[in-house]
Amino acid sequence: MSELYKKSLKQIRDLLANREVSVTEVVRACIERINTTNKQLNSLVYVAAEQALEQAEKMDKEGPQPDRALWGVPIAVKDCICTKDLPTTCCSRMLADFVPFYDAYVVERLKVNGAIVIGKTNMDEFAMGSSTESSYFGITKNPWNTKLIPGGSSGGSAVSVAAAQCFGALGTDTGGSVRQPASMCGCVGVKPTYGRVSRFGAIGFASSLDQVGLFASTTEDSAILLEAIAGLDERDSTCSTRPIEAYSQGLTGDLKGVKIGLPKEFWQAGGIASEVLGEAEKAIDAARALGAEIVDVDMPHIPLSVAAYYIIAPAEASTNLSKFDGARYGFRAEGVETLDELYEQSRTQGFGDEVKRRIMLGTYVLSSGYYDAYYKKASQVRRLIQQDYLAALQKCDLLLAPISPVTAWEIGKHSGDPLKNYLMDIFTVSLNLAGLPGVAIPAGLGVESGMPVGVQLLGRAFDEHNLLKAAHRLEQAIPSIGSPKL
Amino acid sequence: MAISLDDVLHVGELSKIRPNQEEAACLQAQFADILGYMERLNAVDTGGVEPLYSPHEGLPAVREDRVAKTCNRTELLMNSPADSEEFFVVPRVI
Secondary structure, three states: OOOHHHOOHHHHHHHHHOOOOOHHHHHHHHHHHHHHHHHHHOOEEEEOHHHHHHHHHHHHHHOOOOOOOOOOOEEEEEOOEOEOOEOOOOOOHHHOOOOOOOOOHHHHHHHHOOOEEEEEEOOOHHHOOOOOOOOOOOOOOEOOEOOEOOOOOOHHHHHHHHOOOOOOEEEEOOOOOOHHHHHHHOOEEEEOOOOOOOOOOEOOOOOOOOOEEEEEOOHHHHHHHHHHHOOOOOOOOOOOOOOOOOOOOOOOOOOOOOEEEEEHHHHOOOOOOHHHHHHHHHHHHHHHHOOOEEEEEOOOOHHHHHHHHHHHHHHHHHHHHHHOOOOOOOOOOOOOOOHHHHHHHHHHHHOOHHHHHHHHHHHHHHOOOOOHHHHHHHHHHHHHHHHHHHHHHHHOOEEEEEOOOOOOOEOOOOOOOHHHHHHOOOOOHHHHHHOOOEEEEEEEEOOOOOOEEEEEEEEOOOOHHHHHHHHHHHHHHOOOOOOOOO | OOOOHHHHHHHHHHHOOOOOHHHHHHHHHHHHHHHHHHHHHHHOOOOOOOOOOOOOOOOOOOOOOOOOOOOOHHHHHOOOOOEOOOOEOOOOOO
8 A cells, every 4th residue: 555654643543453454564655754754853753663663563463353443543753751672762862861761651552552663753952942953963953844842842743643654643732732732843743731641750850840842744543642651650749530531522513502712811912923923714614614612711810821931841840850860870070089070960960051050040939039039929920820721611611721822833933042932922922831731733924935834722721622612613624734844 | 020140150050950151141131030020910919819730620530559560660750861770870879
């Protein structure tokens, strides 16, 4: 069967289940696609070709197992998520040679469901960035225009899905790192509610904000993947005990009776490119045409979200990353004589500039004399932001908002100006501060740049099913943006 | 709040990161820029607002307290930069 890589996750799963294609054929199709595109895109930093083919051969001998939702489906995994016997580097020199002896919970779930890990995806070092430019293994390119960034930090996962190297990918979203690259690469991205998906084995950046999420080419595929990776895990004490809904069921229908809020502080923020507004407004029109009631809502503290986030996230990063000291795993500097030098030199040489900047910034805001002024203050504002969300979502069933003020920008455009980069996260970080779920879907291609523009649907805690239903209905109503030409 | 070069070096010391002079000067300028932006938080009255440190505000889930073998020594030493096959090896401390 030709061009297998063009199929959706659901299509390939059904073909596999009916034995219309073999797992080996599907895995080979992905490897061929990776071989022809990865040099140009640098979306995968490790390709598990040999392991995947070996696994495929074994599965073909055993035959399809209909109770395993992802049986034989190749999935890519962000490089900060631990994969047993496969490198897991966070795209940092610090972990360049690190190979875990265990799987993250989400990877266990992929395997239980029969998926095949096809490779590890590129990312901003330790997930700190919005452009996938800070990877130790080089920049990932946007498949729609390789002169542009793919977004980040899970840029490799977004590109891998958009370029059809795999049928779905896992990422992490600490401040928009799934939704923003999904928007810039034209795929669907899901950031679940904090606690819906176990973080066990996902290398922590900011533990109160991190959430494992996913990328797929359709909302239906996203629902299948979320259903597979969600669940209760006793190794993550923040994991919810709420039952998992059958996210992939009941997606069709219209939006009659659904009240969608447009937060003024997002839409009237200023600085949003007109081509972004243009495409996003088409999504609003589509929702209205499907019968949704559209209302404006106030969320007065949203404009403070970048300031609060860039205090809280670096503060948590500074403590999370203190474990990288050159003693037990990871990079160790040579030629040192004392333990103190070992720590200092290993960290100074092992971390890249952005990671060091955030660790130091985080250490500063947590240090004696500044804790109350920065960290406590930001955490109080975080409460106010959460209250804004709760109030808005009491009035509405869900919210619809832009994801990035601009489409993908040129590689190198903001390097050397960290604050400018941080400000690009204005529409994504507040959701992580509040711990709520969001689904990013493509809305169109910008009229000036021709690059993908996404919108995000934001919902109540653990309301992923309704979010996915609404996203699916909108996706059906919005004309497809097609695929990048590679 | 102004941040001095000494502040940057002190934070480096606390973080176990040693920027060179040029990097420290660059960080000082960037921190001034970033922390300057954070000042906008001071305009908000947060009197009486309980800080939100995590969206998970319930009690942490606890598992049954039972003995379980999670990993062995060989696995734990697998990624060590230097070990004696029994222990991690670091520069002499005493």
